[in-house]
Amino acid sequence: MGTTETIGHIERELGMSETSQVTTFEGIRENADGSLREITVEVLDAGKRAKDRCYAINVRFEGGGDDIIGAPAETLDEPLLDVRAYLG
Numbered sequence: 001m002g003t004t005e006t007i008g009h010i011e012r013e014l015g016m017s018e019t020s021q022v023t024t025f026e027g028i029r030e031n032a033d034g035s036l037r038e039i040t041v042e043v044l045d046a047g048k049r050a051k052d053r054c055y056a057i058n059v060r061f062e063g064g065g066d067d068i069i070g071a072p073a074e075t076l077d078e079p080l081l082d083v084r085a086y087l088g
Contacts (some may be wrong), residue, residue, distance in 0.1 A: 004047035020044040020056070032088065038062035043076070057083045 001009070007019045025041045042058040050072075057070035057079040070079035070088045 002047075005047055007047040007053075008049065018046070020046045029087070046072070055079055059083055059087070075079050 003021050007021065009023075010016060011019050021044070023043045023045070025043070027039060027041070028036050030036055030052065035080050039062065040060040042060070044056040044058070046054050046056075048054060051075045053072035054074055055076045055078070056072040057068075057076075059068040068083050070083040073079050073082075
């Protein structure tokens, strides 16, 4: 069963209206000043039925700070570019 089918099944059985599969990546990013910062990147996949809101990206910073919530889009490239603009 693919992501779209799984999400549809979850929504029907549990009465949820918006559901996404979340895949988490952790890494270290070098800032412009040379300092390093641990970040967590969450990729939200709402399935093909979500059309123009299929993918979203959230970036969370270790130790707090301003998390970045990317705008949902039809392709993964769009929210990645959105988040990258905030990271500089």
